[in-house]
Structure formats: structure tokens, C-alpha cells
Amino acid sequence: xxxxxxxxxxxxxxxxxxxxxxxxxxxxxxxxxxxxxxxxxxxxxxxxxxxxxxxxxxxxxxxxxxxxxxxxxxxxxxxxxxxxxxxxxxxxxxxxxxxxxxxxxxxxxxxxxxxxxxxxxxxxxxxxxxxxxxxxxxxxxxxxxxxxxxxxxxxxxxxxxxxxxxxxxxxxxxxxxxxxxxxxxxxxxxxxxxxxxxxxxxxxxxxxxxxxxxxxxxxxxxxxxxxxxxxxxxxxxxxxxxxxxxxxxxxxxxxxxxxxxxxxxxxxxxxxxxxxxxxxxxxxxxxxxxxxxxxxxxxxxxxxxxxxxxxxxxxxxxxxxxxxxxxxxxxxxxxxxxxxxxxxxxxxxxxxxxxxxxxxxxxxxxxxxxxxxxxxxxxxxxxxxxxxxxxxxxxxxxxxxxxxxxxxxxxxxxxxxxxxxxxxxxxxxxxxxxxxxxxxxxxxxxxxxxxxxxxxxxxxxxxxxxxxxxxxxxxxxxxxxxxxxxxxxxxxxxxxxxxxxxxxxxxxxxxxxxxxxxxxxxxxxxxxxxxxxxxxxxxxxxxxxxxxxxxxxxxxxxxxxxxxxxxxxxxxxxxxxxxxxxxxxxxxxxxxxxxxxxxxxxxxxxxxxxxxxxxxxxxxxxxxxxxxxxxxxxxxxxxxxxxxxxxxxxxxxxxxxxxxxxxxxxxxxxxxxxxxxxxxxxxxxxxxxxxxxxxx
Amino acid sequence: xxxxxxxxxxxxxxxxxxxxxxxxxxxxxxxxxxxxxxxxxxxxxxxxxxxxxxxxxxxxxxxxxxxxxxxxxxxxxxxxxxxxxxxxxxxxxxxxxxxxxxxxxxxxxxxxxxxxxxxxxxxxxxxxxxxxxxxxxxxxxxxxxxxxxxxxxxxxxxxxxxxxxxxxxxxxxxxxxxxxxxxxxxxxxxxxxxxxxxxxxxxxxxxxxxxxxxxxx
Numbered sequence: 051x052x053x054x055x056x057x058x059x060x061x062x063x064x065x066x067x068x069x070x071x072x073x074x075x076x077x078x079x080x081x082x083x084x085x086x087x088x089x090x091x092x093x094x095x096x097x098x099x100x101x102x103x104x105x106x107x108x109x110x111x112x113x114x115x116x117x118x119x120x121x122x123x124x125x126x127x128x129x130x131x132x133x134x135x136x137x138x139x140x141x142x143x144x145x146x147x148x149x150x151x152x153x154x155x156x157x158x159x160x161x162x163x164x165x166x167x168x169x170x171x172x173x174x175x176x177x178x179x180x181x182x183x184x185x186x187x188x189x190x191x192x193x194x195x196x197x198x199x200x201x202x203x204x205x206x207x208x209x210x211x212x213x214x215x216x217x218x219x220x221x222x223x224x225x226x227x228x229x230x231x232x233x234x235x236x237x238x239x240x241x242x243x244x245x246x247x248x249x250x251x252x253x254x255x256x257x258x259x260x261x262x263x264x265x266x267x268x269x270x271x272x273x274x275x276x277x278x279x280x281x282x283x284x285x286x287x288x289x290x291x292x293x294x295x296x297x298x299x300x301x302x303x304x305x306x307x308x309x310x311x312x313x314x315x316x317x318x319x320x321x322x323x324x325x326x327x328x329x330x331x332x333x334x335x336x337x338x339x340x341x342x343x344x345x346x347x348x349x350x351x352x353x354x355x356x357x358x359x360x361x362x363x364x365x366x367x368x369x370x371x372x373x374x375x376x377x378x379x380x381x382x383x384x385x386x387x388x389x390x391x392x393x394x395x396x397x398x399x400x401x402x403x404x405x406x407x408x409x410x411x412x413x414x415x416x417x418x419x420x421x422x423x424x425x426x427x428x429x430x431x432x433x434x435x436x437x438x439x440x441x442x443x444x445x446x447x448x449x450x451x452x453x454x455x456x457x458x459x460x461x462x463x464x465x466x467x468x469x470x471x472x473x474x475x476x477x478x479x480x481x482x483x484x485x486x487x488x489x490x491x492x493x494x495x496x497x498x499x500x501x502x503x504x505x506x507x508x509x510x511x512x513x514x515x516x517x518x519x520x521x522x523x524x525x526x527x528x529x530x531x532x533x534x535x536x537x538x539x540x541x542x543x544x545x546x547x548x549x550x551x552x553x554x555x556x557x558x559x560x561x562x563x564x565x566x567x568x569x570x571x572x573x574x575x576x577x578x579x580x581x582x583x584x585x586x587x588x589x590x591x592x593x594x595x596x597x598x599x600x601x602x603x604x605x606x607x608x609x610x611x612x613x614x615x616x617x618x619x620x621x622x623x624x625x626x627x628x629x630x631x632x633x634x635x636x637x638x639x640x641x642x643x644x645x646x647x648x649x650x651x652x653x654x655x656x657x658x659x660x661x662x663x664x665x666x667x668x669x670x671x672x673x674x675x676x677x678x679x680x681x682x683x684x685x686x687x688x689x690x691x692x693x694x695x696x697x698x699x700x701x702x703x704x705x706x707x708x709x710x711x712x713x714x715x716x717x718x719x720x721x722x723x724x725x726x727x728x729x730x731x732x733x734x735x736x737x738x739x740x741x742x743x744x745x746x
Numbered sequence: 747x748x749x750x751x752x753x754x755x756x757x758x759x760x761x762x763x764x765x766x767x768x769x770x771x772x773x774x775x776x777x778x779x780x781x782x783x784x785x786x787x788x789x790x791x792x793x794x795x796x797x798x799x800x801x802x803x804x805x806x807x808x809x810x811x812x813x814x815x816x817x818x819x820x821x822x823x824x825x826x827x828x829x830x831x832x833x834x835x836x837x838x839x840x841x842x843x844x845x846x847x848x849x850x851x852x853x854x855x856x857x858x859x860x861x862x863x864x865x866x867x868x869x870x871x872x873x874x875x876x877x878x879x880x881x882x883x884x885x886x887x888x889x890x891x892x893x894x895x896x897x898x899x900x901x902x903x904x905x906x907x908x909x910x911x912x913x914x915x916x917x918x919x920x921x922x923x924x925x926x927x928x929x930x931x932x933x934x935x936x937x938x939x940x941x942x943x944x945x946x947x948x949x950x951x952x953x954x955x956x957x958x959x960x961x962x963x
Binding site for chain 2: 480486566622627631675679680
């Protein structure tokens with residue numbers, strides 16, 4: 051059915067293409083200079099931002115047919131989606147743990163093994179997405195080590211009613227209802243989304259589904275009150291509730307135990323903000339935020355034994371930020387806040403007891419424009435943590451406008467990621483796989499001490515004696531970019547980046563039980579780096595066609611491993627399994643990182659509401675498993691193959707408010723069930739939308 | 747002319763030296779050539795099936811091996827000095843200490859098999875003292891790693907087992923694979939394949955029969 055429709059449309063569209071002769075957009079920048087907030091925590095023109103920011107607007111999201119955050123992020127330069135514990139995002143080679151995800155500036159919580167599942171975030175009411183690359187802890191604190199992804203919604207939508215229905219392969223349904231109300235001073239935006247899929251199985255002759263059946267409900271309610279010229283109140287509420295059918299297979303010594311049941315996740319966010327302008331040059335905002343993420347797994351193994359898992363993360367924050375324009379070319383912001391957070395988990399010693407942490411922080415940032423061509427921003431933040439060491443995060447960035455068509459940006463900053471609750475408090479023994487235990491570092495010595503007095507400890511490793519209060523993982527990042535707009539139809543940007551990471555928290559064996567089963571805990575031991583280059587371009591071919599693309603070259607490495615390789619103490623195996631000495635030329639670096647990633651897009655649009663696009667995404671091979679008997683990733687290990695996927699979408703908006711869109715993803719049907727479980731085979735969708743617009 | 751004379755003189759001296767050398771070498775030390783032998787798919791208590799609760803089971807028996815004879819020793823000779831090593835799943839015994847009546851011992855050398863030309867005199871051979879063994883058991887501690895996620899056993903690269911045999915002679919040994927056919931099983935192999943193809947030792951070793959700690963190649 052879909053196929054036929056698609057073929058039909060392919061025939062129709064070329065005719066439309068050539069019958070259109072009218073001018074739509076003359077330049078890339080027809081809509082004016084965009085405004086971004088994430089880079090400096092204050093509204094700034096994108097062209098004046100001193101750090102690299104990627105901006106994705108609602109139109110792009112809609113035209114690519116993206117419905118979850120993962121859909122659109124995977125098409126961005128420098129971003130790679132990861133699988134395992136949901137879909138996470140790797141930014142410039144750093145794992146999902148190191149990128150903070152914000153909705154309207156407030157952080158989302160509820161990570162599993164450091165990964166925040168980005169499928170949780172619906173895009174149906176998004177105004178724009180801002181991606182800041184590079185350490186941004188000077189403004190956002192922990193987690194903003196690789197960068198920041200800020201999802202921005204807007205209460206002041208001009209659409210009073212919008213309804214859309216999307217149907218796709220694997221019985222996937224996505225229903226959206228947006229409604230808005232506005233008066234002179236009160237704005238309301240409501241968003242409702244229901245998503246369901248049967249999931250898919252891409253392993254032939256297996257009923258084991260890669261993506262299991264999901265039912266997901268999201269709602270968001272936003273109010274904005276302009277009380278008077280000086281005072282504004284914003285209220286946001288968001289709720290995501292999902293039920294995922296689970297069929298988990300746990301392998302132990304080659305024996306697989308199947309469990310069936312449900313995973314139920316609830317993510318609630320509430321925020322209230324008061325903005326007040328004392329004078330046009332002095333304004334302040336008070337923000338309060340509460341979020342709760344509850345994840346429950348209720349499974350039954352085949353033998354009938356129950357398996358339950360609970361995670362309950364509660365996060366509260368209050369914050370004040372004051373923006374002060376001292377002079378025309380000098381302004382500063384001051385902020386301070388307090389966070390209280392607590393986690394209950396069945397993987398800690400007791401799921402009744404909440405593990406808690408408090409953070410108090412303060413930050414300031416100054417922006418100085420000594421001459422018109424130069425903007426310099428310096429900022430620093432201090433985080434005082436109750437459960438682990440405190441952190442200072444400075445950042446310095448600058449923008450130099452050589453002339454109207456050349457811009458150079460340079461930023462140097464420090465980022466950190468605080469030890470998470472799992473690394474501090476985990477108390478988990480895997481009865482399903484060899485009875486090994488992992489204890490959080492905050493209580494490993496206590497727990498092991500108790501086990502020892504019960505005579506259960508077989509031996510302690512040197513690492514046990516090195517256990518101490520964990521330090522935050524920290525990085526120093528440097529970004530240098532050059533932006534060139536030779537004509538108003540061409541945009542080229544190149545960027546060099548380097549991140550040096552210290553104090554990486556890694557799982558290490560600290561001892562053994564009498565039975566020989568291993569005991570693990572967390573230590574600050576690793577040192578690593580990521581560095582590379584990015585190239586992005588956009589070219590208006592004519593009034594209707596825009597070609598754009600991006601490429602990232604990335605190299606990573608574990609500094610301690612490199613030292614060992616250079617010392618000649620790391621070995622590998624040749625084709626006949628004989629040990630040989632590993633050389634740097636065979637060293638790969640960090641796992642799950644591809645050296646090359648690229649995408650190319652061509653977009654067509656006209657002023658009759660017709661659009662079509664074609665996108666190619668490429669990712670080169672990446673190391674997935676250590677298989678040749680050393681602890682280092684090298685050319686002799688297990689790799690996921692390089693691949694590309696083709697995506698296309700097209701649609702038309704009619705004057706009466708109806709819009710139709712069809713699309714196909716992974717047209718070339720690339721499948722790698724083991725390494726890319728989130729990539730279904732070829733899928734199709736059709737989307738119908740009805741919109742009532744205000745006339746103005 | 748002078749130069750040529752010098753050259754001839756040089757050659758003459760060299761020739762005399764060569765003759766002298768060969769003469770002295772013929773005489774005293776009996777040369778025992780050592781060769782490196784390859785052992786394939788030595789069965790080490792392979793998995794027989796699954797119990798009703800789904801756990802793998804096996805006969806629980808060691809395979810005894812003589813490095814001197816490069817042959818399996820019947821288990822009836824387990825209490826003798828006829829074997830040097832005994833294999834059962836990932837555990838390897840040496841014929842000494844709590845494991846056997848002879849002089850066996852071992853230690854693990856980090857480095858390349860070919861680079862180990864002489865066992866240094868300060869090396870300490872450990873003997874089996876159950877439940878600890880000269881060839882340390884456990885993932886990452888002795889000769890292999892076990893990956894909890896993939897259930898695969900991988901011999902550590904750059905590890906040489908230095909063996910003192912039952913008769914007190916020396917050998918060096920490198921394990922190349924734990925799987926049938928000497929293959930490295932892919933992560934994606936089925937659970938059944940991972941179970942049925944494991945516990946097959948593939949290794950190469952050099953045995954020095956003259957009792958010295960020097961391996962000539």
C-alpha cells in the first residue's frame with residue numbers, strides 16, 4: 051500500500067518540481083538572524099555566538115519526518131546515536147553520559163548506565179533544538195562536559211489547533227494534538243502525543259524482537275502570563291509515560307534465561323519561572339524546577355521467578371539569574387542555585403532508602419565587545435557537592451569577525467561530570483550471571499568489610515585499598531572554528547576540536563569472593579582524549595534547491611593504553627592466533643567511535659507548500675568487542691561494519707490547513723541486528739495534518 | 747698494491763679463525779635441538795549437555811598431557827610422573843604440589859613466545875596449592891579473559907606459560923585458542939556453539955630436554 055503510494059508520488063513530484071517557477075527564498079538567511087540561548091544563557095543572535103551552536107528549527111524537524119529526538123539528532127554533524135539502555139547520543143566521540151539534555155533550560159534526569167533514552171522526547175511541539183559543542187559546565191554544571199542539547203518549546207504559538215496522524219511500518223502510530231490559546235497577556239499551549247509501535251524483529255527465524263512493543267503518552271502544558279511590562283511568569287508541565295513489553299534474555303556461561311514482562315517509565319517535569327525587568331539593563335529571573343523519573347521492570351523468568359527492578363530519581367532545583375548590562379559593550383550575568391536530588395533503586399542496598407545529594411552553585415559570565423569585530427566572553431562556575439568533591443569550571447570564548455563573510459571562533463573551557471548515584475551507591479549482585487558483585491565506591495569498603503567479617507571474601511586486590519571519595523570526571527576542551535559565507539547562497543564552516551579527559555571513572559575489580567566470583571567497584575583512573583575536525587556546508591543551488599552536508603573526522607585514545615603500547619607491553623594476535631607486539635598503527639582508540647561520519651542532504655521547497663528531501667547518512671566502522679586477548683581496542687578486534695542509510699520524505703501543505711507527508715527511512719534496508727538494534731529495516735510512513743492558523 | 751696485500755692478509759686471518767672455531771665446536775657440548783610443537787584441539791572436559799535447570803555439565807575429568815612425549819597420558823597414570831600438565835576447562839595443573847607427585851611447577855611470563863630465549867635465573871616457579879594454582883585461574887589473572895557479556899574465553903595475548911615438567915626440565919607454552927579448530931568464535935555465535943566448541947586447547951610449546959633453561963630455535 052505504502053509502496054504503491056510512494057511510487058505514485060515519485061511520478062507526480064517531478065512534474066510539480068518543474069511547474070514551479072516562482073521565487074521562494076532567495077538566500078539562506080531569509081528568515082533573519084536566528085536567536086540562540088543555550089550558549090550564553092541569554093538571548094543572543096546566532097551570528098554573535100562565541101561558541102559553535104547548531105540550531106535545528108521546527109521546519110527541519112517536520113520536513114525530515116522526525117517524531118522523536120533521536121530521529122533528528124542522528125542527522126547532525128558530530129553526533130552519533132548509541133544503542134544499549136535506550137538510544138543515547140555520542141557528541142564528538144564522548145559517551146552519552148557527558149552530554150546534558152535540557153528542556154527549556156531544565157535538565158532531564160533518569161539515566162540507565164549513564165544513558166538517557168532520547169526516544170522519550172517527542173518533537174511535536176518543539177520550536178527549536180540548540181546543540182552546543184564543547185564543555186559548558188561553566189554555565190550548566192555537571193554532565194555538560196561534551197556539550198549541551200537544549201530543546202525549546204514555545205507557549206506563544208500562533209496555531210490554535212493542530213492535529214496530526216501518522217501511520218507507519220510495524221503498525222507504528224503517532225497521534226499529535228496541539229492546541230493554543232492567546233490573549234494580549236496570556237498564552238497557553240497544550241500538547242498531547244500518543245505513540246505506539248509493535249516493534250520489529252530483524253533477526254530472521256527469531257521471535258526475539260529488537261524493538262519491543264511500546265505505548266507512549268506525552269503531554270506538555272505551557273502557560274505564559276505577561277503580568278505587566280516588567281513581569282512575566284512561565285509555567286511548564288510535561289509528562290511522559292511509557293510501557294514497553296520486555297522479553298529479556300540473560301546469558302550465563304552460555305545458558306540463556308528468558309524473562310517476560312513489562313517496563314514502565316514515567317517522566318514528569320514541572321517548572322515555574324518569574325522574569326522581572328528592573329530596568330532595560332537589569333533583569334532577573336527566578337526558576338524552580340522539579341522532576342521525577344520512575345522506571346519499573348516487572349519480569350517473570352520462564353521458571354516463574356519474579357525479577358523486579360526499580361529506579362526512582364527525584365530532582366529539585368531553585369535558581370536565580372540576573373543579567374546586567376553595565377555599558378553598551380559590557381554585560382554580565384550572575385547566577386546561583388541549589389539542587390536537591392535523591393534516588394531509590396532496587397540495585398542499591400535497599401530500595402526503601404533514598405540516596406541523596408545536594409549541590410549549591412554559583413556562576414558568573416561576562417561579555418565584552420571591545421571593538422565591533424570582537425566579542426569576548428569569560429565565565430566561571432563553582433559547584434559545591436555534598437557527596438563528592440567540588441568543582442570549578444571556567445570557560446573563555448571569543449568571536450572575531452574578520453569581515454562580513456569570515457568569522458573565527460575560539461573557545462577553551464572546562465567541563466565535568468559528577469559521579470552518579472550508581473557509581474556511588476550501587477549494590478548489585480548478578481545472580482543471573484556468575485554472582486559477580488558491583489558496589490558503589492561510597493560504600494564498597496564498608497560492604498566488603500562486612501562480607502569479610504562473615505568470611506565471604508576470598509581476596510582483596512590493590513584497587514580495594516585505593517578506593518576513596520570519587521572525584522568528578524573532568525575535561526578541558528578547545529574548539530576553533532572558521533565560518534565563511536562567500537555569498538548569501540553559500541555557507542561553509544570548519545571546526546577543529548580537542549578534549550582531554552582526566553579522572554575517568556571506571557569499573558575495576560577490587561576483590562573476589564571465596565567462590566572466586568569477582569567483586570567490582572568504581573575508581574578514578576582513566577585518561578583519554580578525543581580530537582577531530584568538522585566540516586559543514588550549505589549551498590542554495592537555485593530558489594528551490596538547497597544542498598547541505600557535514601563531515602566529522604574523529605580520533606580518540608586512552609592515554610594510559612597509548613603509554614603501554616609505546617612501552618611495548620601490549621600484545622595482540624596475528625591471523626594464526628600467535629601473539630605479537632601491538633604497534634600504534636594498529637591501535638584504534640575508544641570503542642563505539644567511528645573515525646568518519648558524514649551526511650548529505652538535498653532539500654526542495656516552493657512557495658506552494660511543497661517540499662521534498664533526500665538524505666544520506668554514513669558512518670565508518672567502529673570497534674565493539676575485544677576479542678584478541680588484550681584489553682586494548684586494535685585492528686584485530688571485533689568491528690561493526692561501516693554503513694550508510696538513505697532517507698527521503700516529501701509533502702505538501704494546502705492553503706486550507708491540510709498537510710500530507712510521506713516518507714521512507716533506511717531505503718537501502720541496511721540491517722545489523724547486533725550492533726544497530728535501533729535501526730529497523732526499510733520503513734515507510736504517511737502523515738496527515740490539519741491546522742487552524744490565526745490570521746495575522 | 748699495498749692495499750691489496752692488506753686485504754689478502756685480512757682474509758687469511760679470518761679463514762684461520764673460522765677453522766679454529768669449527769674445531770672447538772665439534773668437541774664438547776652435546777647439541778640437543780629443540781623444536782616448537784603445535785597441539786591442536788586437546789579436549790579438556792568438554793560440555794556434554796545441559797542439566798534440567800539449564801546449567802552445562804561435563805564429566806569433570808582432567809586430560810593429562812606429557813610435553814616430553816607430546817602425547818596424552820591415560821588418567822590411570824594420574825598419580826605418576828608421566829604427565830606434565832593436566833587440563834580441565836580453564837584450569838591447568840602442573841605435576842607437583844597438591845596436584846601430583848612430581849617436580850612440576852610454572853609461572854606466567856608477560857612477553858612474546860619467541861622473545862623468551864632463556865628463563866632468567868631469578869624466576870620463581872610456583873607450585874599448585876589448591877585452590878590456588880601455579881597457572882593462576884580466573885579472568886584476566888592467568889592465561890585468559892572471560893567476557894561476561896559475550897560468554898567467550900579469550901587467551902591473553904603476550905602470555906607465555908613457563909613450565910617445569912614432572913622430571914624437572916623446562917618448557918615454554920603459548921595458548922592460541924580455547925575453541926575447536928583453533929578459531930576465534932565471533933561474538934554473534936549462538937550459545938550452543940559457544941558451549942559445544944569450547945574447552946578445546948590449541949597451543950604451541952618448546953620443550954628443552956637437556957634440562958637447561960635455554961631455548962634455542
